[in-house]
Amino acid sequence: MTTQRQTPPTNPRLDAVPAYKQGRSAPAGASKLSSNESPHPPLPSVVSAIADRLGSIHRYPQMAAPEIIGRLAARYGVDPALVTVGAGSVELAAQLIHAVAGEGDEVMFAWRSFEAYPSLVRIAGATPVMVPLDAEHRHDLDAMLAAITDRTRLIFVCNPNNPTGTVVGAAELERFVAAVPQDVLVVIDEAYVHFDGSTYFVDAASATDPERGAGLELFRRHPHVAVLHTFSKAYGLAGLRIGYAIAPAAIAEAQRKVAVPFGVTDLAQAAAVASLDAQDELAVRIGEVVVQRDRLHGVLVAAGWPAVASEANFVWVPAAERTALLDELLHAGGVVARTFPGEGVRISAGSALDIDRVEAALAAQTILTADVREEATA
Numbered sequence: 001m002t003t004q005r006q007t008p009p010t011n012p013r014l015d016a017v018p019a020y021k022q023g024r025s026a027p028a029g030a031s032k033l034s035s036n037e038s039p040h041p042p043l044p045s046v047v048s049a050i051a052d053r054l055g056s057i058h059r060y061p062q063m064a065a066p067e068i069i070g071r072l073a074a075r076y077g078v079d080p081a082l083v084t085v086g087a088g089s090v091e092l093a094a095q096l097i098h099a100v101a102g103e104g105d106e107v108m109f110a111w112r113s114f115e116a117y118p119s120l121v122r123i124a125g126a127t128p129v130m131v132p133l134d135a136e137h138r139h140d141l142d143a144m145l146a147a148i149t150d151r152t153r154l155i156f157v158c159n160p161n162n163p164t165g166t167v168v169g170a171a172e173l174e175r176f177v178a179a180v181p182q183d184v185l186v187v188i189d190e191a192y193v194h195f196d197g198s199t200y201f202v203d204a205a206s207a208t209d210p211e212r213g214a215g216l217e218l219f220r221r222h223p224h225v226a227v228l229h230t231f232s233k234a235y236g237l238a239g240l241r242i243g244y245a246i247a248p249a250a251i252a253e254a255q256r257k258v259a260v261p262f263g264v265t266d267l268a269q270a271a272a273v274a275s276l277d278a279q280d281e282l283a284v285r286i287g288e289v290v291v292q293r294d295r296l297h298g299v300l301v302a303a304g305w306p307a308v309a310s311e312a313n314f315v316w317v318p319a320a321e322r323t324a325l326l327d328e329l330l331h332a333g334g335v336v337a338r339t340f341p342g343e344g345v346r347i348s349a350g351s352a353l354d355i356d357r358v359e360a361a362l363a364a365q366t367i368l369t370a371d372v373r374e375e376a377t378a
Contacts, residue, residue, distance in 0.1 A: 020115070031357050034346075035348065038233065039351040043236070050267050052270070082246055090243075093114075093187070094258075096187055097126065101153040105127070111130035129147055141176045144176070145176065156187050160310070160312040163340070164318075165309070167311045177224075188215030194233065195313045226247035227245065234285070234286055235272070241265075293314070305317050314346050320344070324339075332361065
C-alpha cells in the first residue's frame with residue numbers, strides 16, 4: 001500500500017497576497033510603456049564601470065556598500081549610518097515595514113498608489129489601511145490623518161504618486177507630517193522625484209514644480225520621517241536593482257537587520273557611483289523624458305481621454321469603464337501600457353517614436369469614431 005504524499009502547508013497570510021505582476025513585455029517592434037523604465041540606454045560611463053567589475057563577480061559584494069553610501073551621505077549632508085541600500089526602493093519599503101510593523105499593526109497609504117504596498121504589508125503580517133485618493137487623484141491628507149489609530153505604525157506618501165503622477169505640495173506635506181504622531185513613521189517615497197522639477201537631486205532645466213514637498217527637508221526637520229529614492233528610473237538602472245533610504249538612526253539600524261544579505265550586487269553599487277558622476281548627462285535625459293511626458297498628456301487629452309497632468313515619467317488615464325477600450329487601441333497600435341482593469345491605464349513616457357505610436361493608435365480611434373458617426377447620419 002502506498003501512502004499519499006502531502007505538500008507542506010504554506011503561510012496562510014499569503015492567501016490574501018497576489019503575486020506582483022511585472023509590466024507586460026512587448027513583442028518585437030512594439031513600444032514597451034508598461035514599466036516606467038528609462039527609454040535611454042545605459043550611460044557609457046556606467047557601462048564602463050560595470051565592465052571593470054565583471055572580473056570579480058566570483059566574490060560577494062560588500063554588504064555595507066561603503067562607497068555608494070559614503071557618496072550619498074556626503075551628497076545630502078547626513079551621517080552614513082542613516083543611509084541604507086536595497087534592491088530598488090521596493091525592497092527598502094519592505095525593510096521599513098518589517099522594521100516597525102508586525103502582527104496587529106497598521107500601515108497606511110493612499111489608494112490607488114504603488115501596487116506593491118498592500119502585498120508588502122500583508123507579508124509582514126500587518127494590516128494595510130488604504131485611504132482613497134481625492135477627486136483630483138491626489139493624496140487626501142485630511143482623510144489619512146483621520147484614519148490614524150493607536151495601531152498605526154507607518155504611513156507611505158508616494159510623491160509623485162504612482163500611478164497617478166500627482167504630487168503633494170511642500171506646505172501641505174509639512175502640515176501633514178507635523179500632525180502625525182511622532183511614534184508613527186512617515187515614509188516619503190520619492191521614486192519619481194527626478195521628473196517633478198525638484199532641484200535637490202538634479203538641476204534639470206525641465207523644472208516644473210519647485211514647490212513640491214521635498215522629503216529630505218522634512219527628514220531634517222522631523223524625527224519620524226524616512227525617505228526612499230531609487231536609481232531605477234531616471235538613472236536607468238532598473239535591471240541592476242539599487243535604491244536607498246535615509247532614515248532615523250534606530251530605523252536604519254533595524255533595516256540592516258531585516259535586509260537580505262548581499263542583496264545589492266557589486267555591479268549595481270559600481271553603476272550607482274558612476275551615475276552620481278554623470279549628473280549633467282542625466283539632466284539632459286530627464287529633460288527629454290519630461291518633454292515626451294507632457295507631449296503624451298497633450299496627445300491623450302486631444303484624443304478625448306481624461307489624462308491627469310503628471311510630475312512623474314508616466315501619465316495616468318482614469319478611463320474607468322473605457323479602460324479595456326484604451327488598452328485595446330494601444331495594443332493594436334503597437335503600444336504596451338500598464339492596465340488596471342476598470343480603473344485606468346498608466347502609460348510610461350518613452351521616446352519620441354513611442355509617443356508617435358501612441359498618437360497614431362489614438363488617431364485610429366478617432367477615424368473609427370468618425371466613420372461610425374457618418375454611417376449613423378447617412
